[in-house]
Amino acid sequence: MHPIRIVLVGPQHPGNIGSAARAMKTMGLDQLRLVAPERYPHVDATTMAVGADDVLDASVVVPVLAEAVADCGLVLGCTARSRYVSLPGYDPSQAAQILLEQAQHTPVALVFGRERTGLTNEELAQCHGAVHIPAVAEFSSLNLAAAVQVLGYEVRRAMLNRVEDKALPPAPSDDADDQPGVHQELEQLFIHLEKTLHAIDFYKSRPSDVVMQRLRRLFLRAQPTRRELRIVHGILADADRMARLARGDL
Ligand code: SAH
Numbered sequence: 001m002h003p004i005r006i007v008l009v010g011p012q013h014p015g016n017i018g019s020a021a022r023a024m025k026t027m028g029l030d031q032l033r034l035v036a037p038e039r040y041p042h043v044d045a046t047t048m049a050v051g052a053d054d055v056l057d058a059s060v061v062v063p064v065l066a067e068a069v070a071d072c073g074l075v076l077g078c079t080a081r082s083r084y085v086s087l088p089g090y091d092p093s094q095a096a097q098i099l100l101e102q103a104q105h106t107p108v109a110l111v112f113g114r115e116r117t118g119l120t121n122e123e124l125a126q127c128h129g130a131v132h133i134p135a136v137a138e139f140s141s142l143n144l145a146a147a148v149q150v151l152g153y154e155v156r157r158a159m160l161n162r163v164e165d166k167a168l169p170p171a172p173s174d175d176a177d178d179q180p181g182v183h184q185e186l187e188q189l190f191i192h193l194e195k196t197l198h199a200i201d202f203y204k205s206r207p208s209d210v211v212m213q214r215l216r217r218l219f220l221r222a223q224p225t226r227r228e229l230r231i232v233h234g235i236l237a238d239a240d241r242m243a244r245l246a247r248g249d250l
Contacts (some may be wrong), residue, residue, distance in 0.1 A: 003103035004155055005031040006148060007068045009123060010114040012038045018048030018056065018113075019145030025052035027152035028159075031066040032059035033109075048145075065111065065123050070184040073106030073223070074099060076146050077119050077127035078151065086132040086217060095131040096158035105179045110151055115144050125213065126183065128220045137218035180223040189229055190216060196236040200243045 004025055011017050017094045021032060032055055034040060040061065049056050062068045077087075090098065099108045111127060111249045113119035122131065124187055130143050133142060133150050142150070174178075181189070194212055197203060203211060224232070 002029050002031055002097050003108065005030060005068075005072065005107055005109040006152075007033045007034060007035060007065065007109050008034040008113060008144070008148075009068075010038065010121060011040070012115045013144075014039045015048045016115065016144045017042075018045040018050075018052070020148040021045075021049045021055040021059070022052040023145050023152055027057050027149075027156040029152050029155065030055055030058065030187065032056070034059055034061045035065050035068050036063055037061065045103075051077055053080075056077050066183070067124060069109045069111070069223070070125070071107050072109045073138035073180045073182050074102040074108040075111060075127045075155030075183055076109070076115070076129050076131050077111045077124050078131045078133075078147055079113065079118055079124065080132070080135075081118070081133070082132050082137065082140060084211070087124060087127060088221065090129050090131050092131060092154040093134055093158070095129070095151065096154040098129075099155065100158050100162060102180070106182055108153075112144060112147060125216060126187075128223070140203055148201040176208065177227045178225050180227045181226050185189040185226065185229055186219060186224075189232060192236050195239050199240045205221060 003159065006020070006029055008017060008020060009131065011020075014037070017034065018036060024030065024032060045056060046053060059223065060068075076099065078091065095110070097223070099110065110121065110131070111123070114241050119127075133140075133147060135142060177233075190212065193215060197208070197211065239250065
């Protein structure tokens with residue numbers, strides 16, 4: 001099983017799903033998740049897969065992005081727009097390297113958007129970073145399967161280079177508590193954070209969604225370990241308790 005998962009969000013043309021599966025197979029990728037595809041299964045998907053039916057057969061269909069990446073420690077969203085200001089940006093080769101690095105510890109995902117509209121802001125906000133293929137600015141949007149091919153190639157190249165590289169870094173710690181929390185664990189933290197900030201009346205006149213957006217960015221960038229996440233949960237629980245004490249609720 002390849003350690004890097006490919007996620008197609010809301011693909012509209014079944015042919016593109018098949019082409020993406022074929023692109024994946026040529027580069028050794030075999031983990032495909034489809035988030036609410038418009039038409040699938042479909043004969044066009046099978047036709048375009050030409051021999052990569054096994055990738056299609058093993059693919060998993062889920063209703064929302066969060067479900068496709070719940071266990072991932074690193075999630076990168078591919079976007080045809082070159083400047084996605086609120087996320088760290090990577091080119092395909094950088095993306096391939098950090099994905100392979102993190103894949104030593106947890107599953108990781110590369111997420112692709114809809115043919116017409118790409119990924120929504122809400123979906124991008126669930127990603128640790130954005131990947132942009134530096135196409136010409138006036139015509140920067142590649143066909144979905146072509147984008148999968150480019151990223152797949154970079155992942156393949158990074159893997160081949162890595163195998164050749166004898167000076168591998170020392171083996172990482174095996175302790176699961178020292179690994180970065182996965183997507184689902186961070187989402188739980190964000191829920192706790194949002195609730196506690198309400199409870200301690202932190203927002204005041206500030207718009208809570210903007211505050212939460214900045215905090216999401218901070219935590220996603222930091223990639224906290226499970227041990228660190230537990231500390232933050234502990235602090236939030238204490239802050240909530242103090243606020244209730246102060247209000248006389250306890
Ligand atoms: N009109 C859409 C483009 C969608 S293309 C938009 O403006 O976002 C379908 C998907 O292919 C995109 O969501 C993205 O995941 C990927 N893709 C296309 N061109 C890309 C590029 N230059 N860099 C990175 N990903 C790209």
